[in-house]
Structure formats: C-alpha cells, structure tokens
Amino acid sequence: MRLLLIEDEKELAAALSVALKKHGVVTDHTMQLTNAFELTLQNDYDAILLDRRLPDGDGLTFIPKLRRAGVKSAIIILTARNEPLERVEGLNIGADDYLGKPFLVEELIARVRAVLRRPAQLAEPSIAAGHMVIDPLHLNVMLDTAVLDLPRRELLVLVALAKRKGRTVLRSTLEAAVYNYEEEIQSNALDSHISRLRKRLQDASAGVAIHNIRGVGYLLKEE
Amino acid sequence: MRLLLIEDEKELAAALSVALKKHGVVTDHTMQLTNAFELTLQNDYDAILLDRRLPDGDGLTFIPKLRRAGVKSAIIILTARNEPLERVEGLNIGADDYLGKPFLVEELIARVRAVLRRPAQLAEPSIAAGHMVIDPLHLNVMLDTAVLDLPRRELLVLVALAKRKGRTVLRSTLEAAVYNYEEEIQSNALDSHISRLRKRLQDASAGVAIHNIRGVGYLLKEE
DNA sequence: TAATGAAGATTGCCGCAGCATTACGGAAAG
DNA sequence: CTTTCCGTAATGCTGCGGCAATCTTCATTA
Known part of the structure; x- marks a missing residue:
C-alpha cells in the first residue's frame, strides 16, 4: 500500500x-x-x-x-x-x-x-439523460442549465430509471426505490407517479420517454 | 437510496x-x-x-x-x-x-x-447468447445496444433457455420457469410461447435458434 | 418405403390482467 | 390559509396469453 x-x-x-x-x-x-x-x-x-x-x-x-x-x-x-x-x-x-x-x-x-x-468509482456519478443531467447522489435534476423541480416520489422514480436508462427496470425495483416495507401500497400509486412524471417530462421537453414493458417493468429511453 | x-x-x-x-x-x-x-x-x-x-x-x-x-x-x-x-x-x-x-x-x-x-452491483451474471446479452436478474435482454422487448412469458422462457444454452432443458423445467404452482396448465401454452419466441428472435436476427429434442425438451443454440 | 400415431408447430380467437389517465380528498408543506 | 403532493379508486384501453383446431415433423413398425 x-x-x-x-x-x-x-x-x-x-x-x-x-x-x-x-x-x-x-x-x-x-x-x-x-x-x-x-x-x-x-x-x-x-x-x-x-x-x-x-x-x-x-x-x-x-x-x-x-x-x-x-x-x-x-x-x-x-x-x-x-x-x-x-x-x-x-x-x-x-x-x-x-x-x-x-x-x-x-x-x-x-x-x-x-x-x-470500496472500489473507487468516483468517476461519473452524474447521469446524462436526454437534455437532463441527473445527480443520483444529491437527487438533483438539471434540465439544460435550470434545475428541474420534481416532487419527491416522482424524483425517486426518475432516478431509479435513469440509473438503468436504456434497460428495463423491474416494477418491483421501482417500488423498492420509492417505498419502504412499512408503506404498503394497495393501489396503483406507482402508476400514478409514472403518469405524472411522464407529463412533466413531456411538458419540459426533457428529451426522454418512459416506455412500459408489459408484465415486466419500465424503461427510460432517450429520443 | x-x-x-x-x-x-x-x-x-x-x-x-x-x-x-x-x-x-x-x-x-x-x-x-x-x-x-x-x-x-x-x-x-x-x-x-x-x-x-x-x-x-x-x-x-x-x-x-x-x-x-x-x-x-x-x-x-x-x-x-x-x-x-x-x-x-x-x-x-x-x-x-x-x-x-x-x-x-x-x-x-x-x-x-x-x-x-462504489459500483452498484458486484454480482453481474449476464449471459451472452448470439447477438444478445441477457440479464436474468433484471429480466433484461439487450440486442446489440437496444432492448429487445419481449412479453413476460416469452422472456421467462428465453432466460431459462439461456441459462443453460447449448444444453437441453427439460420441458418440465421450462414449465416450472414460467408457471408457478398455482397456475396449472391444461394446454400447449408452452408450445405457443416457444413458437412466438422463435418468430421474434428470427425477426430480430438475434443470432440464436431454439431446437427441439423430441420427447425431452428444448435447446438454445447459437448460430 | 410407406403407413401410422405421437409429439411438436403454428395460428386465430377473445377474456381479462395489466397499464394509462384523471378526479377527488386528505395530508403535509410553506 | 393556500398550495402542492400523493394515495386511492373509477374508467377506459391494449395486447398478452390460454385455449383449441389444424397442420407438420419425426420415430417406429412391417
């Protein structure tokens, strides 16, 4: 050493x-x-x-x-x-x-x-997605030069998707990223977040789209 | 987090x-x-x-x-x-x-x-098959750089075959991989999945073929 | 080589699981 | 108090996937 x-x-x-x-x-x-x-x-x-x-x-x-x-x-x-x-x-x-x-x-x-x-992986914690730059550590989303302000749950969904952008993210993975085991979900809350997040991303022209893989999960894709 | x-x-x-x-x-x-x-x-x-x-x-x-x-x-x-x-x-x-x-x-x-x-995942058991890279953990299939969008059941069949690529997989093993105990099967549903999956893989030029071993099971082979 | 039966392959049908969207209202934030 | 967040549920829609009918391939026999 x-x-x-x-x-x-x-x-x-x-x-x-x-x-x-x-x-x-x-x-x-x-x-x-x-x-x-x-x-x-x-x-x-x-x-x-x-x-x-x-x-x-x-x-x-x-x-x-x-x-x-x-x-x-x-x-x-x-x-x-x-x-x-x-x-x-x-x-x-x-x-x-x-x-x-x-x-x-x-x-x-x-x-x-x-x-x-711990393997040093300080290189690039930020993720580029569409016109956004996402900092998963500090939960910060920049759209071009401005901060994109997202509600907490939608933000967590976006970060989880961005970490695996271009690949499918299991529905269960998303749920785990947003909820702890005490917060049980008896409805389509996650779907709501996806829907609202989609709308926000589109309104902001973020340059990404969230696709669904039926029965499996979701997928963040740059367009 | x-x-x-x-x-x-x-x-x-x-x-x-x-x-x-x-x-x-x-x-x-x-x-x-x-x-x-x-x-x-x-x-x-x-x-x-x-x-x-x-x-x-x-x-x-x-x-x-x-x-x-x-x-x-x-x-x-x-x-x-x-x-x-x-x-x-x-x-x-x-x-x-x-x-x-x-x-x-x-x-x-x-x-x-x-x-x-630190690197997000220390365990990365991805499988290369033909032109595909299959991530069995995240149920993700990459064809070259794009995701191959497969329906859930066909995806499960493909993963089960890929895990034992080049070797025969018993029909019963495949059924177990796709269906749980509760879902009993009364028809040739598995055959349907194989058929549809074959078509999708061929259309996508995935570089693999599913062979049948009569009376035993199936076999994923690279070509 | 031809006949025969079993196993497999393919395809259309359509019920329903899974997804998308939205309104509502309680809760929390400011 | 006002505003935003977000869980819930209702509604409508899409296409997966189980089923069965039909066709094809293969193995075994004489």
Whole structure:
C-alpha cells in the first residue's frame, strides 16, 4: 500500500511515516499542494492523506482539482478542526473520510483499509439523460442549465430509471426505490407517479420517454 | 437510496427516518438482529446503519454473519462508544464506517454518500447468447445496444433457455420457469410461447435458434 | 418405403390482467 | 390559509396469453 501524505508539520509527518512503515505502508511526503499535484499525477496512490491547513492554500480546495484531473485515489482529510459541520463540508466536496487530530495511527490504518475496500468509482456519478443531467447522489435534476423541480416520489422514480436508462427496470425495483416495507401500497400509486412524471417530462421537453414493458417493468429511453 | 436502520431506540429511529426521508432516502427500520438478518436477505440495501448495543446481541458480531451470507451492502456503525480503539475494532471487523453519537443527520448522509461511491452491483451474471446479452436478474435482454422487448412469458422462457444454452432443458423445467404452482396448465401454452419466441428472435436476427429434442425438451443454440 | 400415431408447430380467437389517465380528498408543506 | 403532493379508486384501453383446431415433423413398425 502506498500513500501520499500532505502535511506541513514536519514532526507529525515523520512520526506518521515511521508508524505507517511498521504496518507495511509506503508513504510519500510533501508539504505543498503544488508539489502534491504533480506527485499524484506521476504515481497511483492508494490513498491521499490531506491536511486541511497548508502554507499554500486550503486542502479542501485541492480535492476538486484532483478529481477533475481524474485522480481516483481515496482521500482522507486530517485536521484539527473536527466539528461536525466541518466534517460534512469535507465529505461533500469529495473526500472519502475525515479524521480529526489527535488520532491513533491504528485508527488511521483502519480507516485507510476501510476506504480501500470500496472500489473507487468516483468517476461519473452524474447521469446524462436526454437534455437532463441527473445527480443520483444529491437527487438533483438539471434540465439544460435550470434545475428541474420534481416532487419527491416522482424524483425517486426518475432516478431509479435513469440509473438503468436504456434497460428495463423491474416494477418491483421501482417500488423498492420509492417505498419502504412499512408503506404498503394497495393501489396503483406507482402508476400514478409514472403518469405524472411522464407529463412533466413531456411538458419540459426533457428529451426522454418512459416506455412500459408489459408484465415486466419500465424503461427510460432517450429520443 | 435505500437503507436499513437497526436501532432499538424508537425515538431516535423515528427521527432519523424522518430526517433521511427529507434527503430522499427510503429507510426500513427494525429493532432486532434476527429480524434484520431476514430483511437484508430479502432486500438489497445500499447501506445498513447498525447500532452496536442491541437487545439481542452486540451489533459487531452481526457483521461477519452478514458478510458470510453474501450481503454486500455498506455497513455504518452507530454507537455511543466513540473511543478510538472501539472504532478501530469496528472498522477492522468489516464495517465501512463508524459514527459516534450524537451526530448531525447531514453528516450521516454525507458519510453514506461517501461510502456508496462504489459500483452498484458486484454480482453481474449476464449471459451472452448470439447477438444478445441477457440479464436474468433484471429480466433484461439487450440486442446489440437496444432492448429487445419481449412479453413476460416469452422472456421467462428465453432466460431459462439461456441459462443453460447449448444444453437441453427439460420441458418440465421450462414449465416450472414460467408457471408457478398455482397456475396449472391444461394446454400447449408452452408450445405457443416457444413458437412466438422463435418468430421474434428470427425477426430480430438475434443470432440464436431454439431446437427441439423430441420427447425431452428444448435447446438454445447459437448460430 | 410407406403407413401410422405421437409429439411438436403454428395460428386465430377473445377474456381479462395489466397499464394509462384523471378526479377527488386528505395530508403535509410553506 | 393556500398550495402542492400523493394515495386511492373509477374508467377506459391494449395486447398478452390460454385455449383449441389444424397442420407438420419425426420415430417406429412391417
């Protein structure tokens, strides 16, 4: 396992490197973001440990830059700021984990391993469908440049269809995407949502159509 | 997004469900591990939120059981114990993340999203047959890049044949694949389906042919 | 090789399951 | 209080699919 440590406190960095080494981890160390950027492009790190407060900028702003450059490595933020709101900010910007100082090296290792267990698939969470761009993570639908505002249930249906656009989605899959097991459905509620969603998509000229596969499910098709 | 919440504090669970709902997350809730196990097998949850201290056991011991059963869902542990060493223990046993109470719902959402940046399905048993790619799980048949729209019963016949392509499939096996116990058959309905399916496959130039083994069954052969 | 019966193939019929749409009203949101 | 959401049910429509009649193919016999 190979890590890049971006940290300006020399003593902490050195101690971490030694500790990580004992766990069989190879660690590269740099103190500047500019230098870090080149290193990430040249090497394929399993994970990047990123201090937030750095001499040449905020570590947070570095994350989008990396992601845009196609860097798939897991990113774990190290910081003294460990307020919940700060952590939310870091995770939402694309970090994989957030670790507040002080921490045990064992915990860092454990978190790195946990992060590495999940295949990095940060590439393209957004789905293009017709004239829409759908962000399934944040449940956001953009139509051209404007936000398409959809009711919650219709939105869930659309996202479920978009995730498998061009392929059939089982009726049961759609139901599971919209309802939990407590909310039993005794009627054609799903059909209602489909119908209303169809109307909305057509009125908005979204460039997609929902087809039915009788007895099987539905299918989102671009037109 | 669909979660399973395993939590014995009713009020917390209810509050979480409501909060998650506002983020477009469908949440199932149970208070017991035994019940939870069945739910995970029946549903394909994106993530499982697991309380550590539960009436019928320690949540931690539940994790290996799930993994052994082939459950791939992300697991996030919720707990009042937030000591570093405890967290290490949880992560090492196979959890994807660890969240100490109290926490902000926004942080939970953010962590779930971070954990979910992984390929949607780890199991992909698609079958190639002729020019088709058949997804037996989603009952989806792609012919080149377009969906091949088949009626339900013909689709079931095709999937059953494709699962054993190149080998003979007993007539009784096909009947079992298309009809359940309640639907008893009093005619040559299966023959009808075979006939119609053959026509559709030929019209679509699917690159396969269904042969009959007299007195035994049928056989899907690529050509 | 021809006769014969059984198994399979094909096709029209049409009942009804499954789907689409919409109005209504309660509930929830703002 | 107003507006939107959404579950329910009523209504109409479409085509799947079970049935049966008819034709075709195959295996077995003399």
